């Protein structure tokens with residue numbers, strides 16, 4: 001495993017982070033997998049050297065992480081979890097944050113969260129999050145219940161990062177979780193230059209998602225982009241975009257291409273990978289640790305998708 005420093009937090013984190021939500025939820029999205037299987041994925045990740053584990057109250061996997069890390073020295077793992085925003089009309093939203101944190105601490109079996117995020121903040125939520133929720137987040141940090149404050153964007157609703165662009169000007173966050181992948185690399189110009197300048201830690205979500213783990217889905221998306229004129233037909237063979245990506249990068253799989261694209265982006269600290277499949281986890285760690293994609297491939301991807309800021313990779 002390789003390790004890096006997560007921005008101004010100073011935390012030493014693995015460059016691969018285990019995501020316990022997303023389309024997989026440690027395999028629990030598919031009802032045939034057991035809790036024991038999910039705990040096994042977390043333990044496998046730790047055995048592979050991953051120390052950054054991301055979960056959320058809403059994923060209902062905090063208890064699984066808690067069981068998987070019980071007995072492991074607390075400083076061996078960096079725990080990242082999140083609180084969905086209470087309704088802005090709630091009478092006491094501050095108390096909802098406190099209650100959520102208390103529940104997360106209990107589920108995770110710890111007395112302190114390393115990175116506590118406001119979860120899925122959309123542009124419409126931002127003023128409420130800053131004015132009503134941040135004061136309580138800061139108090140919880142002062143009380144030692146959380147070490148660092150993070151935010152995750154609502155990438156599906158906000159694929160051009162409007163919330164992050166606004167909030168990064170106001171220096172609220174120690175860490176941000178950003179949607180970034182080869183089909184929507186817009187964070188490169190709108191987010192990463194600022195996070196680098198301000199030393200804000202960056203977690204990369206949506207590296208693979210569905211479009212970059214399912215070749216047939218990618219073909220449909222590229223064909224659609226060409227039909228709509230968003231991608232030039234001369235840039236890429238719409239019938240087989242995957243062929244070019246694999247052939248010219250000597251990668252074994254489409255997820256490998258997608259992970260290598262993200263890992264070597266200047267400004268990305270941790271690439272999150274979410275899976276319920278032990279073979280996928282092993283392969284993804286290997287992919288993330290491989291060298292950058294060859295320069296001509298990067299240039300072609302940039303020429304083809306570099307200006308897109310509306311796709312999520314779903």
Ligand SMILES: NC(=O)c1ccc[n+]([C@@H]2O[C@H](COP(=O)([O-])OP(=O)(O)OC[C@H]3O[C@@H](n4cnc5c(N)ncnc54)[C@H](OP(=O)(O)O)[C@@H]3O)[C@@H](O)[C@H]2O)c1
Nearest residue numbers: 019020021022023024152205206207208209213274275276
């Ligand atoms: N706003 C937010 O806060 C937010 C939103 C989304 C995600 N996240 C975080 O980011 C983490 C990662 O989620 P993501 O949404 O970015 O998804 P992702 O990890 O990019 O993609 C996960 C999907 O890819 C599949 N997959 C993974 N490796 C594969 C491989 N080698 N071959 C084939 N398929 C593969 C998984 O299925 P298998 O189980 O079959 O491998 C799953 O369906 C989440 O767990 C969560 O922690 C946060």
